[in-house]
Amino acid sequence: MQRYLWSTALASVLSSACQPPTVTMEKRDSQVLSRAIVIERSESSGADANPQVDNIYQKFPAKFVVFPENRPVPGNPYYFGVAAGSEQPYQIVAPYYIAAVPDFDNRIGAPVFQNRYDEEQFLIKWSEEFVQDTVKVKRLDELAKSFRWQIDSNFVRDEEVVIQPELLANIQPYYKKTQRVLARRFTFLAPGHTQLMPRLDGTEDTIPLVIQEYTLAQIEAGKARYFDPTTGCAKCHAKGALPNLEDAYTRHSSDYLANYSDAQLIEFFKNATFPSGEVFEAVDHVHAFATPEDEQAMVAYLRNQKPSYDKIVELLLDKK
Numbered sequence: 001m002q003r004y005l006w007s008t009a010l011a012s013v014l015s016s017a018c019q020p021p022t023v024t025m026e027k028r029d030s031q032v033l034s035r036a037i038v039i040e041r042s043e044s045s046g047a048d049a050n051p052q053v054d055n056i057y058q059k060f061p062a063k064f065v066v067f068p069e070n071r072p073v074p075g076n077p078y079y080f081g082v083a084a085g086s087e088q089p090y091q092i093v094a095p096y097y098i099a100a101v102p103d104f105d106n107r108i109g110a111p112v113f114q115n116r117y118d119e120e121q122f123l124i125k126w127s128e129e130f131v132q133d134t135v136k137v138k139r140l141d142e143l144a145k146s147f148r149w150q151i152d153s154n155f156v157r158d159e160e161v162v163i164q165p166e167l168l169a170n171i172q173p174y175y176k177k178t179q180r181v182l183a184r185r186f187t188f189l190a191p192g193h194t195q196l197m198p199r200l201d202g203t204e205d206t207i208p209l210v211i212q213e214y215t216l217a218q219i220e221a222g223k224a225r226y227f228d229p230t231t232g233c234a235k236c237h238a239k240g241a242l243p244n245l246e247d248a249y250t251r252h253s254s255d256y257l258a259n260y261s262d263a264q265l266i267e268f269f270k271n272a273t274f275p276s277g278e279v280f281e282a283v284d285h286v287h288a289f290a291t292p293e294d295e296q297a298m299v300a301y302l303r304n305q306k307p308s309y310d311k312i313v314e315l316l317l318d319k320k
C-alpha cells in the first residue's frame with residue numbers, strides 16, 4: 001500500500017513525538033528519504049566517505065530531491081469527485097517538498113538507520129552543516145522558484161496553501177533548513193478527465209485525474225450510513241475513534257482514497273479486499289449494503305472527505 005509522507009509523519013508525531021525509538025515503528029524505517037526522486041546529484045557523488053572526517057555534510061554532500069506528495073501509483077489515474085452545492089468541496093491539497101538530503105549513494109560508510117528516530121537525529125545534525133554551504137542553499141531556493149503547476153482551470157480551482165511552519169517543524173525539525181514546501185489546494189469544479197502537471201527545473205510529472213459527478217442526495221445517504229451506530233463506519237473511522245489508530249481517520253481523505261477507483265473502493269469496504277487482491281484481516285471489514293445505489297452513495301461520501309493535509313493539521317492543532 002502506498003503511504004504518504006504526511007500520514008507517515010502524522011503517525012510519528014502522534015505516536016512518538018521525539019521520543020526514543022522504543023515505539024512500534026519497525027515498518028516505518030527510513031521513510032523520510034525513501035520516497036524522494038533525485039533531481040540533482042552532488043558533484044562529488046561516488047567518492048568514498050572519509051571515516052576520519054567529523055563533519056557529516058562533508059562525508060555526505062547534498063543532493064536535491066523532490067517528494068511529490070499525493071501522487072498516484074504510477075500508471076494509475078487519480079479519482080476525485082464533484083457535486084454541485086456540497087458543503088464540503090471535493091478537494092486535494094498537494095504539497096511538493098523540494099529538499100536537500102544527504103547523498104548516501106555509492107558511499108562507503110553510509111549509515112543504516114535502526115529506526116526513524118535515529119534517521120531524524122542524523123538529519124537534524126546534517127541540516128545544521130548544510131546551511132553553512134551558502135551556494136547549495138541558494139541552489140535549493142532557485143529550484144523551489146522554478147517549480148510550476150500546470151492545470152486545466154476549467155476543471156480545477158487552484159490556490160496556494162501556506163503550510164504553517166510551526167506545524168511542519170513538529171513533524172520534521174530540520175525542514176526549515178533543508179526543505180522548501182510548495183503546496184496548492186485544488187478544488188474540483190467539473191466532472192471529466194484532466195491532468196495535473198507539476199514541473200520542476202526541466203523535469204515534469206503528469207498526474208491523470210478522473211473527476212466523477214455525484215449528487216448531494218448520494219453524499220447525504222452515504223453520510224447517514226457512515227454514522228449509523230450499528231452498521232456504520234464512524235465507530236472506527238471518526239477522529240479519535242480507535243486509540244492509537246488515527247490512521248483510520250486520515251485514510252478517509254480525498255487524496256488517500258483517490259488511489260482507488262469507485263469499484264475498488266466498494267470492493268474494499270464490502271469485501272475487505274485491496275486492489276492487489278490481498279485481503280485485509282486485522283479487523284472484520286466486511287460490510288453488507290442493501291443495494292448497489294447504497295454502495296455508490298458511500299463512495300460519494302468517502303470521496304467528499306477532507307484532504308489528509310486538513311485532517312492532519314486538525315489533529316496537530318488538537319494536540320497543542
Ligand code: HEC
Pocket residue numbers: 001226231232233234235236237245248251257265268269280282283284285287298
Ligand atoms: C472495526 C473497525 C472498522 C470499521 C467498522 C470500518 N473500518 Fe474501514 N478500516 C479500518 C481500519 C483499521 C483500516 C486500515 C486498514 C489498513 O491498515 O490498511 C480501514 C481502512 C479503510 C479504508 C482504506 C483502505 C486503505 O487503503 O487503507 C476504507 C476505504 C474503509 N476502511 C472504508 C470503510 C467503510 C466505508 C466502512 C463502513 C461501511 C468502514 N471502513 C468501517 C477499520 C474499520
